[in-house]
Amino acid sequence: MKKILVWLIVLICTQPAFAQEPLQAILLVDRPLPPETYLYRVLDLALKNQDRPYNIKIERIDATQPRRVKIVNSSTKDYVLALGSRREHEELLLPIYVPIQLGLGLGHRIMLTRPDVEDRLKGVKNLKDLSDFIFAQGLGWSDVKILRDAGLKVYTPADPTSIPGMLMRNRVDVYPRGLFEIDLEYNRYSPDYPDLIIDDYIVLSYPLASFFYVRKTNKQLYYAIRKGLRKAYYSGQLQDLIMTDPVFSKTLQSIHLDKRVKIEIPFKNVSQKTLSALEEFTFVSEKKVGKAVKH
Known part of the structure; x- marks a missing residue:
């Protein structure tokens, strides 16, 4: 009986060593x-x-x-x-x-846009050429400062889900999204905005x-x-x-x-x-x- 009691005490004392939360x-x-x-x-x-x-x-x-x-x-x-x-x-x-x-x-950005803007994007060859476009990003996103510091115009609504509608109403021109976000975002918004497209010509790159x-x-x-x-x-x-x-x-x-x-x-x-x-x-x-x- 004494041996059993000792064994139980040892078992209880050593339990935390092999039973982590x-x-x-x-x-x-x-x-x-x-x-x-x-x-x-x-x-x-x-x-x-x-x-x-x-x-x-x-x-x-x-x-x-x-x-x-x-x-x-x-x-x-x-x-x-x-x-x-x-x-x-x-x-x-x-x-x-x-x-x-x-x-x-995030280091590679593809743009959601509309057909008339994509026609203009075909002529873009450098950063300066992008200064004619109005970009959209969510409030507080890392991209906002990056794009603005590069001399680009950026609109930042508090609710980023409103951006595809702004694209369709010509309030903004392009909505850059991460490489692995672009298909998800397109599939999310295109049922409500059938003229929304993924640009085929440009990729933005930054570290x-x-x-x-x-x-x-x-x-x-x-x-x-x-x-x-x-x-x-x-x-x-x-x-x-x-x-x-x-x-x-x-x-x-x-x-x-x-x-x-x-x-x-x-x-x-x-x-x-x-x-x-x-x-x-x-x-x-x-x-x-x-x-x-x-x-």
Whole structure:
């Protein structure tokens, strides 16, 4: 009986060593996000590649990007926010410097527009030629400062869902979206705006990445996601997720980046850490699915 009691005491005392509480991650979004979407899947992939059990929840808050940044910064919840790289974001929150789209998505912008504007875009050869167009972006988005600093006219409604209607009413001319957002956005808005089109001629390019962010004090969640993303990248799993994603793979085949006029947009507000991350965690065009990324 005494031996059994001792064994039970030892078992109870050692229980926490092998029964960790699951790590919590609450993905904060501003629109519905089904679990099959890339954003959810890449966070799930990251957490699968770290050591602890985990739970992912999705919380939707209808708020602007600056407001969501404030929510994450001030809340005690285990929020994870996906944002474009921007010094203000990197200063207010804790960024995980592994680009979740490997520099392809936000760093390459394709434009939603209307047919008469696309005819004008056929003549665009350089940045100066774009100064005749009125761009639209959501309030607080990273692109706004980038485009304005490049000398372009940008309109920023508080509700970005109103932009396709503005395009059709000739209030704005072009609506740049990330490479991997363009098909989703077109499919989202074209039923209501059948004259909406995806421009076939131009790609805007600038050193902008999409990172996961957590609040500065949430080091536990930060290190878990960072470890998982790095492991997923070098094992090849992260790029495989892009290459096999039904939306992303279709976009890579249909957008024809190599045939477009590439307009480089100067970007002075990029941090050295972002540039280093884009250089280290890059999309390797010759990599095959299932193969690791060579160090």
